[in-house]
Amino acid sequence: MSKSTRREFILRSATQAAGLGLVLNGKLVALSPSPLPKPASPNDRVNLGFIGFGIRGNILLEAAKETQQANLVEVCDCYQGHLDRAKERTEGKIATNFANYKKLLDRKDIDAVVVATPDHWHLRIVLDALSAGKDVYIEKPMTYRIEDGPAIIQAARENKRMVQAGSQWVSCEQHKKAQEIVMSGKLGKVTKVTASYNRNSSTGAWNYPIPLDLEEGVNFNWKEWLGPAPKVAYNPERVFRYRKYWDYSGGISTDLFVHLITSIHFIMGAEMPKSVVATGGILYRHDGREVPDTLDALFDYGSYCVNMAGTFNSASTAGQGIQFLGTEGSLSVLLGAGMIEQAEYKSEGYEYSIDSWPKAMQDAFLNQENHRAESQGTGVKPTPENLEFTNKPDATVFHLANFIEAVRTRQPSYETAEVGHHAAAAGHMVNLSYRSGKRMLWDATKGSASEA
Structure with a gap:
């Protein structure tokens, strides 16, 4: 393997691995996560209750333990198996509550709650x-x-309470560095952003396993799980694979695109797009799902455009990431992986466009107004060395720690209710466009979307 090919392979392998790093002018600089606060004593910890203990609820409880800033007081869920697992996770210390979240909220010793239920709740x-x-x-x-x-x-304002929405990547050092680079003007004027979130597995497409012991009316409360959703016959498929159905979720756009949107808003300092148009469909996974398995969206933010794509049918190793394209350089951010800043290229490539001219005329043009130097350019292709990556702890730990700090200090968190609303609203506009076949416009004055 040649030296250049090996370097390209190392870079590709590193950016596909979990970690945080920045390739700056051809040399990677490791980005270590900011240290978590020192462990708090039990009396100084925030008392947390958990409502919903599925996949994310389980991860969030573990993250709360890792912050060493919280006491885990009680967990509520509609499936007894989830409550049993919470007991296992806490060595039997956490109280459990079967399908009665209001009882948890009545506890005076709980300071804050972590909500990880299906979206409709x-x-x-x-x-x-x-x-x-x-x-x-x-x-x-x-x-x-x-x-x-x-x-x-x-x-939140009326009750003077803190809210943190849960797109955890904005709390990691990678995003803070990316924001710094973009805001510094180092990339020049960013006019286009491309983003993707792809998967290619059954579980990635939300066909999660269903517990073998699940029995409605015995260890599962279907009525409470449905809550405000339309009343339909009991179907465990809808419980553990709820993201496939419009009654409980917005599918790709509000589960996956919302991560990309939150990141773009954070790094670019944006709030809402002016308009959104989307297309897609169920192109491969004909398993009874209602939401698309392939989705593309175009966002107009006025001074730049965003192209966003997602599919559950991609065998490519490229999973999720964002690329910021500027007049002076570009920046690639891989969620949960690396960050690559491309060296700037100034070459005008005049030789290509004047090669059909007589040689004397080519020379005369290139010698005019320094065109020859412009054509040769000053860009240098990145050649990364000494690759270092780190991804511990998980971004969820930092995001939850940021929330706990906000609870303590009463200072805004990274993803306030306003930030969470704007990210979700942009995602909802994608679905409104997909389902209506129309371009959606955002009215900033009314805070609402309408068809163009």
Whole structure:
């Protein structure tokens, strides 16, 4: 293997591995995560309750333990098996609550709650929690519908409570560095952003395993799980694979695109796109799902455009990432992986466009106004060396630690209710466009979307 090929292979392998790094002018500089706060004593820790203990709830409980800033008080879920697992995770210390989240909210010794239920429950639980005087960490997407966002924002303000939406990447050092690079003007004027979130597995497409012991009316409460959703016959497929159905989720856009949107808003300092248009469909996974397995969207932010794509049918190793394209350089951010800053290229490539001219005329042009130097350019192809990556702890730990710090200090978190609303609303606009076949416009004054 040649030296240049080996370097390209190392770079490709490193950026596909988990970690955080920045390739700057051809040499990688390791990005170590900011240290977590020192472990707090039990009396100084924030008392947390957990509502919803599925995949993300389980991860969030482990993250809370890793912060060493919280006491894990009680967990509520509609499936007894989830509660049993929470007991295992805490050596039997956490209290469990079967399908009665309001009872958890009545506890005076709980300071804040972590909500990780299906999307259709978010508004009701968050409003009840805020009304009960609890600060709230709400898993992304913050809302099930666009109109839910302003209601949560207003309730947080009226009750003077802290809200953190759960797109965890904005709390990692990688995103802070990317924001610094873009805001410094080093990339010149960024006019285009491309982003993708791809998967190619059954579980990646939300066909999660269903517990063998699941029995409605015995260890599972279907009525409570449905809550505000339309009443339908009991179907365990809808419980453990709920993201496939419009009644409970927004599919790719609000589960995966919302991560990309949150990151772009954070790095670019944006709030909402002016318009969104989307297309897609169920092109491969004909398994009874209602939401698309392939989705593409175009966002117009006025001074730049965003092209976003996602599919569950990609055998490519390229999973999720964002590329910021500027007039002076470009920046690639891989969620949970690396960050590559491309060296700038100034070459005008005049030789290509004037090669059909007589040689004397070519020379005359290149010698005019320094065209020869412009054509040769000053860019240098990156040749990374000494690759170092780190991805521990997981970004969820830092995001939850940021929320706990906000609870303590009463200072805004990274992803406030306003930030969470804007990210989710942009995702909802994608779905509105996909389902209507129309371009959606955002009215900043009214805070609503309408068809063009």
